[in-house]
Amino acid sequence: MTGTKAKVTADWVKPACHAGRIARIEAYFSGHGYEPHRHDAYAIGRTLAGVQSFNYRGSKRHSLQGMTMVLHPDELHDGEAGTEDGFQYRMFYIDPALIQTILGGKPLPFIAGGISSDPRLHIATEPLLKAMDISLEKLEEDDALYDLAQALAVVGGQRVRRRVTDYQAVERAREYIYAEFNKNITLDALSAVSGKDRWSLSRDFRVLFGTSPYRYVTMRRLEYCRQLMLAGFSLAEAAIESGFADQSHMTRQFIKTWGVSPGRWQNIIRKGPA
Structure with missing residues (x-):
């Protein structure tokens, strides 16, 4: 082959390496994926590539790249490729009881049609749709659960009640x-x-x-990490001392927060003004 990318034809499913309370998978199917079935959990995901087609509540649905799928618990659905290129997606499965611990007895949110392009859902599902080799801290997972429950409720049409803060x-x-x-x-x-x-x-x-509790923790870690880097600690040492799992974990958060890698930031600080 010259100058062309080989077409993926073998179907695969990759579960998350680090099991938490929420089951997560990434998968690719070249054609037919699943026979009609149902879960007693929410199935929430995002199409990464291709067209993801499925029958849901009496209609054929088509999820395009970047769309968020929210399949209600115990709703029958199947899955197949909408084009000959196949489809790739990430999905997580969440017990409605977890959502209810946050909503406190409100009706379980329902997203009509099972597909949404609402940016609030896109943002809320982002932390739970990370690559399968990236683990979630427990506080990070709780933060994501809270944001997800609120987004589902709002996008699903529920009113937000004002409450007194403590x-x-x-x-x-x-x-x-x-x-x-x-x-x-x-x-x-x-x-x-x-x-x-x-x-x-x-x-x-x-x-x-x-901001959320997890984000607040992360910012305190990053601030301390920069202090240690200025004091001469290596990136790996600073990451561990600050509470990150490892250097790569710290680097992802550093770039997400300040837009540059920690190594580049360190070099810029050392050079100072010309």
Whole structure:
């Protein structure tokens, strides 16, 4: 072959390497994928390439690249390629009980048609649709669950009720993060420190400090990491000391936050003004 990319013909399914409470897969199918079946969980995913076609609630649906699929629990569906190029996608399966721990007894959100291009759902599902070799911290997973439940509710047409926030409780959680950011902080630990239930705390933290608990932890780690780098620590040492799993984990967060790699940032700081 000269100058052309070989067409993928072998079907494959790759589960996430690190199992959490949420099952995640990435898959490719060149033609027929699944016979009609149903789950007792939400099946939520994104088409990465090709056209993903499936029968759902009496109609043929076609998910294009970048679209978000939200298949309601216990709804019959199948799956196949919409074109001869096949389709690739990522999907996670989430127990409705997890969503209800956040929504607290509201009707389970329903996304009409099973496919959405709403940017709020795209953003909310992003953390749970990472590559299968990337693990999720427990606090990161809880943050993603909260955002997902809220996005499903809003996009599904539910009204958001205003609630009174508890500043003192959230401030206790914030102070704990400052003291322990390089440890393995969980939402359970923050709940215990604050005296507030997990999901009320998660909601109030966002309202009062403009970001999620996990993001707040990550920023404290990154700030400390930069201090260590300036003090002469290697990138790997700074990453571990700051509480990241490893250097690659820190690098992904560094670039996501500041738009440059930690190595490049370190070189720029060392050079100083010309």
